[in-house]
Amino acid sequence: MKGKDYLSEAKKAYSPLNAIEEAARCLLCHDAPCSKACPAGTNPEKFIRSIRFRNVKGAVETIRTANILGAACARVCPYDKLCEEACSRTGIDRPIDIGGLQRYAMDFERASGMKVLEAPAAALEKVAVIGSGPAGLAAAAGLALKGYKVTVFEAREQAGGWLTYGIVPARLPQDVVDYEVQYVKDLGVEFRMNTRVGKDVTLAALEAEGFEAFCVTVGLQGSATLDIPGLALSGVTTAAAFLAEAKPSCGALQVPSDVVVVGGGDVAMDCATTAKELGAKKVTIVYRRTVEEMPANKAELEYANKLGVSILPSFKPVEVIGENGAVKAFKAVGLDWLDRNTSVEVPESSIQLKAGLVIQAIGQTAEDVSFAGLGANSKGLAAADAETGKTSIGNVFAAGDIVNGGKTVVEAVARGKASAEAIDAYLSSVRESKATDKEVAAQKEGVR
Numbered sequence: 001m002k003g004k005d006y007l008s009e010a011k012k013a014y015s016p017l018n019a020i021e022e023a024a025r026c027l028l029c030h031d032a033p034c035s036k037a038c039p040a041g042t043n044p045e046k047f048i049r050s051i052r053f054r055n056v057k058g059a060v061e062t063i064r065t066a067n068i069l070g071a072a073c074a075r076v077c078p079y080d081k082l083c084e085e086a087c088s089r090t091g092i093d094r095p096i097d098i099g100g101l102q103r104y105a106m107d108f109e110r111a112s113g114m115k116v117l118e119a120p121a122a123a124l125e126k127v128a129v130i131g132s133g134p135a136g137l138a139a140a141a142g143l144a145l146k147g148y149k150v151t152v153f154e155a156r157e158q159a160g161g162w163l164t165y166g167i168v169p170a171r172l173p174q175d176v177v178d179y180e181v182q183y184v185k186d187l188g189v190e191f192r193m194n195t196r197v198g199k200d201v202t203l204a205a206l207e208a209e210g211f212e213a214f215c216v217t218v219g220l221q222g223s224a225t226l227d228i229p230g231l232a233l234s235g236v237t238t239a240a241a242f243l244a245e246a247k248p249s250c251g252a253l254q255v256p257s258d259v260v261v262v263g264g265g266d267v268a269m270d271c272a273t274t275a276k277e278l279g280a281k282k283v284t285i286v287y288r289r290t291v292e293e294m295p296a297n298k299a300e301l302e303y304a305n306k307l308g309v310s311i312l313p314s315f316k317p318v319e320v321i322g323e324n325g326a327v328k329a330f331k332a333v334g335l336d337w338l339d340r341n342t343s344v345e346v347p348e349s350s351i352q353l354k355a356g357l358v359i360q361a362i363g364q365t366a367e368d369v370s371f372a373g374l375g376a377n378s379k380g381l382a383a384a385d386a387e388t389g390k391t392s393i394g395n396v397f398a399a400g401d402i403v404n405g406g407k408t409v410v411e412a413v414a415r416g417k418a419s420a421e422a423i424d425a426y427l428s429s430v431r432e433s434k435a436t437d438k439e440v441a442a443q444k445e446g447v448r
């Protein structure tokens, strides 16, 4: 039963009747602010109109053409900060449930076995995509749809990046990720798993194998850690390590009864709710600032509250206390915020929480991209154009978290798509100049 709770999706799906009813609330705005607010250009106004007029196939076409991860994004997008925030209906009562309707169309596609995208025969150059997260999958799909021979190289055993190893099943069941990865495979994209580029194979070796362009989408796999005593104790972990163990365990991971999570973002919420769903009795989130300042999505915060997670705002971690090499308690001290940037400790508010597990959810750190010959900026991120992914090396492009420092799935999809366009433009120009060189050589040959 414990495992079932952890694996089941939290939000309920629409029935056909309810989906049409919700779509009928849409004002069909002429200027469609919702569509302008989607980074991937998914065009909610158009697909909601299709659902409203019972043309679900049309809705599927609109979503899939714009977003190869339409089903994943339907579940994990921060709609309240993107299209739903922009929705004109908000001024009347509440925004259209754009995420729910997108999920309805995507579930319909899968249930009916519909495939709206087909790639041409792969006759163009070989392109290597390094990393199989949202940015890599979007870049690979975009290139395959243009006729390139695409191979994705992935260090881990399973594809999907944080979709597979991070985002919890309550929001994103693994079968949804697997379905979309298969969609990309069906476009003719090859996957080489358990292959870390830079370690198991070099870029030079891939060039020798005939790859003519590279898209680096390696994301942020490292974890930021606290600077307090006791971090070496067993039972102190990071969000990335905890979630990467919890999700593949399908609910079987054992957690102690008292868990402390440090952080205030979506990842901290995911850790806290996961620990609860796996059976922890008391889960406490310790956050430096106020609840209002938590960067976590409102819905995630509400879900954590619903599960009984306690939140300790304005507290600063001080020490992890151990016994026989394992975590026993977590010490924090209250902060009095004078203004947004300065705070003073309030020593008399020091608190000690019983803990068998301490999870640090305070951010991810960038992968080293020197294997691709790329420079990094002061934050360790790949030096690349934020829009197109172009780098100082002509045939190397970069996209997703490794360039933007960690945003959202839909943003990674958008940047992966844009990189596919930039790679196509680059390879097309190389092809054209080779053709011109050949023509000139042939003309010279004729003159002689």
Ligand SMILES: Cc1cc2nc3c(=O)[nH]c(=O)nc-3n(C[C@H](O)[C@H](O)[C@H](O)COP(=O)(O)OP(=O)(O)OC[C@H]3O[C@@H](n4cnc5c(N)ncnc54)[C@H](O)[C@@H]3O)c2cc1C
Pocket: 076, 077, 078, 130, 131, 132, 133, 134, 135, 136, 153, 154, 155, 156, 159, 160, 161, 162, 163, 166, 167, 168, 171, 195, 196, 197, 198, 217, 218, 219, 220, 221, 239, 243, 266, 267, 270, 367, 399, 400, 401, 402, 406, 407, 408, 409, 410, 412
């Ligand atoms: C726990 C968690 C929860 C999140 N929840 C949400 C959410 O609810 N909504 C949302 O929109 N966003 C969420 N995000 C953010 C979102 O998941 C990321 O922005 C997105 O996954 C970035 O995609 P990416 O392709 O750039 O990188 P990643 O998803 O990190 O994928 C990179 C891939 O590259 C592989 N790789 C790394 N180095 C190499 C190498 N040298 N060779 C081969 N492969 C390599 C990695 O193994 C990984 O599979 C969450 C992130 C985390 C960590």
Ligand code: SF4
Pocket: 025, 026, 027, 028, 029, 032, 033, 034, 035, 044, 045, 048, 086, 087, 088, 089, 096, 098
């Ligand atoms: S902004 Fe809202 S009401 Fe207007 S078209 Fe988009 S979803 Fe419909």
